Amino acid sequence: MSKVTSMHDAVATAVDDGDSLYLAGFTHLIPFAAGHEIIRQGRTDLELIRATPDLIYDQLIAAGCARKVTFSWAGNPGVGSLPAFRRAAEEGYPTEIELEEYTHFGMIAALEAGASNLPFMPLRGFIGSDLPEHNDNIARVESPFDDDYVYAVAPIEPDVAVVRAQRADEDGNAHLWGIQGEVKLAALAADTVILSVEEQCSEETIRSDPNRTVITADEVDHVVVEPYGSHPSYAQGYYGRDNEAYLSWAETAADRDTVEAWLDEWVYGVDDRREYVEKLGTERILDLEPETAYATPVNMGEYR
């Protein structure tokens, strides 16, 4: 049964005020379009969970959607800090935000526990760090077999995850290539999953290469087909990362007024991702297009 819908309807159905939310993707396939739709629909009091809040959470924070940020690295990769995140954390503007902080490894282990239905996940992490003192979901655990020890993290189980992939069938079985990040874990750990893809494909395409499948329909509630839905993040093989947008964010978000003007223009000022892409313009889109480089084929064989 087809789960294909619009981003507007998927967000309207899946995301409630007060929800905990994971917009997944490590640099790659970040669901910017979903984030913008959540801002347009005016959701508030969200717990924003994400290893790397990135620009998309900075925008959600600037728009006043957040009450809490659960994270492990809150910066603009290769550029510097996230201005709106800092204003919220340092000055409480536009909302006070509570912080729940991990290391990347700890955060991923917590998602792994959530994805696996385990009460905790051990890791050799946080050792010598001051972080465990400030987070009750990190605890030291002794090995039952010797005098070794580890830290454990409690499961993270978001109400809603939005994940992206390059292609999926109408049920939500998705092929993803390039950097996978924590996409699979976020989908498995969350109660409700919106899957957004660059293009829809047939079930046959999925079945032709089952090792490429990262998300299966079991986890997916809504499928949204949304080309360029990750810009200024990227989709491997479809378009590159718009590094200009990341570099200019430092200035764009430098103060309250400039970031609000940006939101007015690029989020509130467009109806949906299609309008956003039209506004970006053909030249910018074309500049991001990579040359084609196909993976060497593999033969799965036909067995009777």
Added chain:
Amino acid sequence: MSKVTSMHDAVATAVDDGDSLYLAGFTHLIPFAAGHEIIRQGRTDLELIRATPDLIYDQLIAAGCARKVTFSWAGNPGVGSLPAFRRAAEEGYPTEIELEEYTHFGMIAALEAGASNLPFMPLRGFIGSDLPEHNDNIARVESPFDDDYVYAVAPIEPDVAVVRAQRADEDGNAHLWGIQGEVKLAALAADTVILSVEEQCSEETIRSDPNRTVITADEVDHVVVEPYGSHPSYAQGYYGRDNEAYLSWAETAADRDTVEAWLDEWVYGVDDRREYVEKLGTERILDLEPETAYATPVNMGEYR
């Protein structure tokens, strides 16, 4: 630097009497040729570790190579029991064998702990089972966050793992498709790794599809290029499973004499896998060949 060598030399270098050994592969890509070479070289006192001992460990046990079997399901899939394993377990012939027993999930979790350098791995397994009473490497652990509990298993870290894949470059970066089983974990958990492949490929081929890489050169000590090295198990896309060989094993191994006659003919009676394949004959090989069915291509993109 090329690690390519012969199976004879790889086994001679890597496998010592008394070693713990993991010949990996869940039904798919079982390293039969490596097992036969170990028998030919007369290794003894081995701890044979493997979720599914399958015919290859039945053959190693029949040949007197084993002192211990660590396992989770000792049967002939779809057929019945492993006669030589049972003779050793029930009658101590040709050697007494110690058993260390898990469930599949427990065994995989123990390999995961070994692969991850963790002192234990939790799982919701063994619950209500009598197995933990008989294995000191299984222990109950309480959650540090609530009143939940899990079982934990200690790490399994074999001295040597032999793993197979369809193709690898000379360094040991390998593409594997189809059923992956515990291949990756075994390679990661072991001290020394022999990688055997159906065919050697260029580093470029590997780099054209990095998401297909299951083993990287970091783990690999020896690369052996050995077509049909998994028969009567199979290599997805290259040849099918020789179910006839599995079905007839019940009879072949039914008593001491028949299994020894089989070893004389098919293991001691050939010098290497090439001779084994020649002995199998063209017709049998051709009968196992699947029709071609390529995976739908993906574009990784060329980024400058």
Added chain:
Amino acid sequence: MTTDETETDTETETARERAYTNSELMVVAAARELESDDSVLVGIGKPNLACNVAKRTHAPELRMVYESGTIGSNPKTPPLSIGDPGLAAGALSIEPMRNGFNYYLQAGRLDVGFLGGAQIDRYGNINSTVIGDYDDPIVRLPGSGGACEIACHVDRTMIITPHTERRFPEEVDFITSPGYVDGREGREELGLDGGPEAVITDLGVYRFNDDGELYVDSLHPSATRDEIQSKTGWEIEFADDLQQTAEPTDEELRLIREELDPEELYTDQAE
């Protein structure tokens, strides 16, 4: 339904009975336990046939998952093992073994699992490990494989086994896979949901009552209460409204004989 009625039915069915065997009836009875939106962890042999019969009849959306990590397999012919290449080719996804157990089984994404066993007791606990003493076995069986955690984590466990006396002792020699332990409360105390749903033998279909104890829900046309009781190590209950197991349809028999098991590897088929 009384014993008399059952026996009468059995007699009148003699002619039709020739048309199918009890092993075919077992497959069909198991198939009917499956619903179209089930994700089922398929075993080899009769469970695999049962899933394929269900998928080709009343449960077209049935999702078949194998311990080998293949998700949504669609094999053209029944596999000999749970890791055959025909389960991988054309699957929706293939997971490394750890992920299959961790994210699918343990995380509760699978509805149904099929298990066999050398011994099943009155609470549906299963032994597939050892007959006799663990350290000095009379018969060393294959062991758990995936069975223990399947029994822990799926919603409904289906057990398919021939009914012989040594298979149904009051207590198993070794618990490989938990049923209701010592009753439904025993299972709950371990923190486990789900549990055994049905036991399907060559004599009947059995279920579990409110205490978690096995009872006979339907008798196969060729079977009698006495036969079942005589082969069971405790006084087994029979349903007040004991039914006769519904017979295979022509289409179900055709599927088994022509498409799924033409070589009679897993079923004896009537001449």
Added chain:
Amino acid sequence: MTTDETETDTETETARERAYTNSELMVVAAARELESDDSVLVGIGKPNLACNVAKRTHAPELRMVYESGTIGSNPKTPPLSIGDPGLAAGALSIEPMRNGFNYYLQAGRLDVGFLGGAQIDRYGNINSTVIGDYDDPIVRLPGSGGACEIACHVDRTMIITPHTERRFPEEVDFITSPGYVDGREGREELGLDGGPEAVITDLGVYRFNDDGELYVDSLHPSATRDEIQSKTGWEIEFADDLQQTAEPTDEELRLIREELDPEELYTDQAE
């Protein structure tokens, strides 16, 4: 080498100094820490440049691994982020994030890691979390990301940072990533091997003595002992045989300026 000699050297180098900047020298000094069979967890900016200089000169077999899970990346141009598409295309392998941390970092498969930080103390402990009180920050920094576990698990941590007074306090406000804790024994007691190997600043290259305390191993041609001491929150040690940091070669400068950072995103380049 005495202070006088160093100063003399610095003066005589003034002309040549124009030919490169201290940020270029930092890149080159970091590159020289790398060996050809190292697996290195690369950071963005100068660490990435350093790895690429090393790979193109004395360490052709260097394996570059990124926190995003790309193994053996071979980017054509330096990435802005650690997850750029050019790190994925042409990599040897791409691991899900969990596998990268679990199987590569935690399992000890990585030799070198690069870290930065807002504060570094005398034992090489790093703060990249917060200036001021954790719950009421003066400056909220990005946080650990991968840094804490990199500091725990690689054999040799390299720290690249400008040397300003507020960056080198005697004690950091918050330990994000452990160095030698309160000395080498402190690190050992936590069960950690490895540790900080070098700190590379715009003034010099510093290492750690047998107690795990920072000392200045070489001075950059343009720097002085006094400058370093005046910007350090404790009495910093200088090596008995204090060296001058070796200058970039023409080939190293060419690589940085023409191939790796033509737009001067990460280095100031001499006119």
